[in-house]
Amino acid sequence: MxxxxxxxxxxxxxxxxxxxxxxxxxxxxxxxxxxxxxxxxxxxxxxxxxxxxxxxxxxxxxxxxxxxxxxxxxxxxxxxxxxxxxxxxxxxxxxxxxxxxxxxxxxxxxxxxxxxxxxxxxxxxxxxxxxxxxxxxxxxxxxxxxxxxxxxxxxxxxxxxxxxxxxxxxxxxxxxxxxxxxxxxxxxxxxxxxxxxxxxxxxxxxxxxxxxxxxxxxxxxxxxxxxxxxxxxxxxxxxxxxxxxRGLLTGDRVADALPAVTGPEAVISGSCSPATLAQVARFAEDGPVFPVDPLALAEGRDLVGEALDWARGRLGQGPLLVSASAPAATVAEVQKRLGVMAAGELVERALAGIARGLVAAGVRRLVVAGGETAGAVVGALGIRGLRIGREIAPGVPCTVSLGETPMALALKSGNFGDADFFTKAFRTMP
Structure with a gap:
């Protein structure tokens, strides 16, 4: 209805x-x-x-x-x-x-x-x-x-x-x-x-x-x-x-109002755009980063389990980053060895599994970099809807998931945002 x-x-x-x-x-x-x-x-x-x-x-x-x-x-x-x-x-x-x-x-x-x-x-x-x-x-x-x-x-x-x-x-x-x-x-x-x-x-x-x-x-x-x-x-x-x-919109509402969400914070990055690479590099100057290597995944290494073990002792101490982002030359080499679609699907499955594990461990504020990665992550989390709030950077707003246990999320296209986007996102989230 x-x-x-x-x-x-x-x-x-x-x-x-x-x-x-x-x-x-x-x-x-x-x-x-x-x-x-x-x-x-x-x-x-x-x-x-x-x-x-x-x-x-x-x-x-x-x-x-x-x-x-x-x-x-x-x-x-x-x-x-x-x-x-x-x-x-x-x-x-x-x-x-x-x-x-x-x-x-x-x-x-x-x-x-x-x-x-x-x-x-x-x-x-x-x-x-x-x-x-x-x-x-x-x-x-x-x-x-x-x-x-x-x-x-x-x-x-x-x-x-x-x-x-x-x-x-x-x-x-x-x-x-x-x-x-x-x-x-x-x-x-x-x-x-x-x-x-x-x-x-x-x-x-x-x-x-x-x-x-x-x-x-x-x-x-x-x-x-x-x-x-x-x-x-x-x-x-x-x-x-x-x-x-036409008189169908009125000015008596705040269109970007969202409920506050508290809890541990994490970033999942799968984009390999220049903008995201700069954001990963800036975050790594002060924050903890777990790298996800597609070739290691292809060889059968349990990077999902390793990433979650690494993260558990750090949750609640500030944002952490799990990143599969890599320069173009590295991506090209991985795609040559694994195939373009296979490499992408392998990384997306891993990042989705890591996101699911992080949320199960208590993460409630999550930034995801990359359109394909965002799709994989929200699908793995079973999120079916988002209410849209304040803008973090041009083209990227804060959101809060619909449902009984809301999460604050920022879903970022690869090329969007300045170098300090990840930290700025958490400051802007409700």
Whole structure:
């Protein structure tokens, strides 16, 4: 049964995200802009109660799975959100457009469009606050084209083409177009007019340029009433104001309020991004670190048991870190010896087992670095939902799990956060 929220008893916005930390990033954007938000982990079943929130984000782990599976899970999540009564829908993917030549962004977007019976949507992964901007249909990471950034060497989704009109066109059946920066700069009315023109010309998905938050606000305003919006979390920045204009959001609530959670603290890191490597190095200057070696795991060494034995004597004395993060050259060598998918699955299983053991030993405040790692960890812990709170760093909020024994968690995408993120996270948690 749906509970009563400011949206009149049902969520105003229903969101499907292709990974767990990306979902949290989106939820963070919505909360910062005044929408109470709950994140559900995995496709909810028919018995799952609709949370009391303005927005509900269903977090999948579908970014790198087979296209058919990604489509099936995403459509199932959409169906649940539609049954919950959501009036607008958002498909969230990474601000670096992480996907392969075959998908999954394009096929999932087209499947959701077909399910909703809509002929047109947008694609805008821009997130200027974290250095992701779009100009002339080309995605930049800082001052570099996406194809010249570290994403070129991503082990699962190497991004070698920054031209998103061309790249997305290789994933889709329908025509991909562009809303160029001068139109976006002219404001929401010009953008909306261009949407109509492109749709009339047969464009199915339009890449939309954006280089500032002001651009994202204009794009969001132009998306008022659009059945499906797709993009990174940045483009959701302008959506709450659309509901506010309609009188569906009020200013008498604190959207980021969370209950306090006390207990031992730990970090689980599986990301190998440069940002996470810097965070691991900074933490190691003063804090205890247990390294997880994939090759040792492959040889049968019980690193899960060793890590838990190591941790038990340290719990409650300050945060500790269990890390499988490693430089690109090391990761490449491990993948060469074990295989890309096998290496990743081996590490994820180990980190999930360690997280489960740490929580059983009393850990109640947990930071997880890496989207794939976060998915594995929350799955192992049986967490089915999170309420979203204050922002720790751009794109990363505090969260508290739903259920009888709440946990405070921060689920961080690999490239997000400054070098001191881990310690800052624990200071910001409720």
């Amino acid at each position: 749906a509970t009563t929220g400011s949206g009149g008893g049902v969520p105003l916005l229903g969101c499907v995200a292709d990974d767990f930390t990306g979902a949290t990033d989106l939820a963070n954007t919505l909360v910062k802009n005044g929408m109470t938000t709950v994140q559900l982990l995995g496709v909810p079943d028919a018995a799952t109660a609709v949370p009391e929130a303005d927005a509900v984000v269903v977090a999948l782990k579908s970014r790198t799975i087979a296209v058919a599976d990604a489509v099936a899970q995403s459509v199932a999540a959409l169906d649940w959100l539609r049954a919950a009564g959501a009036g607008q829908f958002f498909f969230k993917y990474c601000s670096t457009f992480d996907s392969t030549e075959k998908g999954n962004i394009g096929p999932v977007a087209e499947a959701l469009m077909a399910r909703l019976g809509t002929r047109f949507t947008i694609a805008c992964p821009a997130f200027p606050e974290n250095g992701r901007t779009l100009y002339k249909g080309h995605l930049f990471v800082g001052d570099l084209l996406l194809s010249d950034s570290s994403m070129r060497h991503h082990p699962l989704t190497p991004m070698t083409d920054a031209n998103l009109v061309r790249f997305l066109g290789r994933q889709t059946q329908g025509k991909v177009g562009l809303v160029p920066f001068p139109i976006v700069e002219a404001g929401a009315k010009a953008v909306k007019c261009t949407f109509r023109m492109l749709e009339d010309e047969g464009t199915r998905i339009a890449i939309v340029d954006a280089v500032t938050d002001r651009d994202l606000a204009a794009i969001g305003e132009a998306c008022a009433g659009m059945a499906l919006v797709t993009g990174g979390s940045g483009v959701a920045l302008g959506l709450p104001e659309n509901f506010r204009r």
